Amino acid sequence: MRWADLDLLGHVSNVVYVDYLQEARVDMLRTHAPDSRADDLAEGVVVVRHEVSYRSSLTFRFRPVSIECWVTEIRAASFTLAYEVFDETEDGRQVYLRASTVLTPYVFATERPRRLRPEEQEALVRFLEDAEPVRTSRSQEVRREGASHYPVHVRFSDVDVYRHVNNVKYFEYLQEGRVSMLRDAGQAADDERRLEVVVAQTNVDYRLPILFREQPYDCWTWVTHVGSSSVALESAICDGDAVLSRAEVVIVNVDPASMRPAPIQDGHRAALVKFMGA
Numbered sequence: 518m519r520w521a522d523l524d525l526l527g528h529v530s531n532v533v534y535v536d537y538l539q540e541a542r543v544d545m546l547r548t549h550a551p552d553s554r555a556d557d558l559a560e561g562v563v564v565v566r567h568e569v570s571y572r573s574s575l576t577f578r579f580r581p582v583s584i585e586c587w588v589t590e591i592r593a594a595s596f597t598l599a600y601e602v603f604d605e606t607e608d609g610r611q612v613y614l615r616a617s618t619v620l621t622p623y624v625f626a627t628e629r630p631r632r633l634r635p636e637e638q639e640a641l642v643r644f645l646e647d648a649e650p651v652r653t654s655r656s657q658e659v660r661r662e663g664a665s666h667y668p669v670h671v672r673f674s675d676v677d678v679y680r681h682v683n684n685v686k687y688f689e690y691l692q693e694g695r696v697s698m699l700r701d702a703g704q705a706a707d708d709e710r711r712l713e714v715v716v717a718q719t720n721v722d723y724r725l726p727i728l729f730r731e732q733p734y735d736c737w738t739w740v741t742h743v744g745s746s747s748v749a750l751e752s753a754i755c756d757g758d759a760v761l762s763r764a765e766v767v768i769v770n771v772d773p774a775s776m777r778p779a780p781i782q783d784g785h786r787a788a789l790v791k792f793m794g795a
Contacts, residue, residue: 520577526773529575531716532688534614535567538600539685541584542618545598545644555640558596558622563630564684565595565619567721574715574776575602575613582613588644594632595621596641625679628726659753659760660739665698665792668733669754675729682727688719691752691764694736698750698792705791708784715776717747718767725761727754734761740792746770746778748789 524530546559575582583603590597602614621630622637633641675686703711727734735755742749752764772779781789 518575518577518582523577526574526713526715526776527576528715529577529613531569531571531719532685532692534571534575534602534616535569535685535688537582537584537602538569538586538616538618539683541586541600542598545586550640550643552640555637558620558637558641561622561625562620563623563681563726564723565621566723567616567618567684567688567719569614569616569719571614571716571718573611573613586644587646588641589617589646591633591638591641591645594630595619596633599646657763659737659755659763660751661737663792664737664739665694665701667694667697667736667738669693669727669736670733671727671729673729680728682729684723687721687723687727687754687762687764690734690736690754691719691721691738691762691766694738694752695750695766695768698738702785702788702792705788706782706784707787708782710782712770712781712785713773713779714748714768714770716766717769718765720765722763723761724763725756725759727761738792740789743781743786743789743793746780748781 518529522529522533543559546555583605585601585603587599588596589599598618598620600614600616600618601612604611604613622633623629624631669690671682675682677683699712699714736752737755738750738752740748741751747767747769750766750768752766753760754762770779770781771777
């Protein structure tokens with residue numbers, strides 16, 4: 518855990534958790550696999566979907582947090598991992614996050630996915646445990662009318678050795694788009710109090726690679742539901758009409774003192790509803 522992992526509330530950022538998951542995944546496949554048969558699965562894969570459920574806040578301390586990682590499904594051309602980020606305490610396990618990731622082997626020279634080789638499936642079976650299947654995205658629609666627009670500028674440091682933007686960086690882009698929308702909503706609200714939100718759930722589908730280039734991509738963010746203390750959002754990162762990634766996010770307004778859910782005030786509610794689009 519690093520001091521730079523923290524957000525404005527002093528908690529580990531929702532984006533950084535996904536970096537932790539990536540480190541755990543690579544460690545499992547490179548260090549704990551029975552032999553070198555899983556080496557290609559450690560780095561020669563692309564993420565198809567992330568589902569991340571944030572259960573409790575994690576603050577900075579001078580000791581590590583534990584992550585368990587295991588396989589929940591093996592298919593012909595993909596496999597699914599599950600994770601739990603936790604501490605073991607005297608009162609039992611304190612869980613900070615649960616997540617799942619769908620990955621597919623990828624031939625980067627030809628930019629095409631491939632099937633799992635029998636020896637790779639055999640290596641993955643060692644980590645196999647039953648779990649609920651990963652859900653698929655509910656909507657394919659991209660709303661532009663009434664949605665918040667944020668230009669995504671790719672930095673050279675965002676790109677991995679395969680010249681694709683790393684899957685963790687997508688969470689950063691989506692966060693930037695979400696923060697831009699919330700800033701605009703806060704300015705439009707007739708209320709001096711600001712929304713203090715935490716992320717409760719993030720589901721991200723990866724459709725096409727984002728590449729390094731000078732021109733920005735488009736991130737569209739819109740509201741799908743405003744509850745008493747929570748807001749459901751959807752986002753899409755696009756290159757013109759091509760959808761590169763989609764996301765579903767649930768954020769919760771909290772009382773900064775208690776970190777418990779707090780009602781969304783009428784002014785903020787009215788401002789958020791304007792981003793529901795047509």
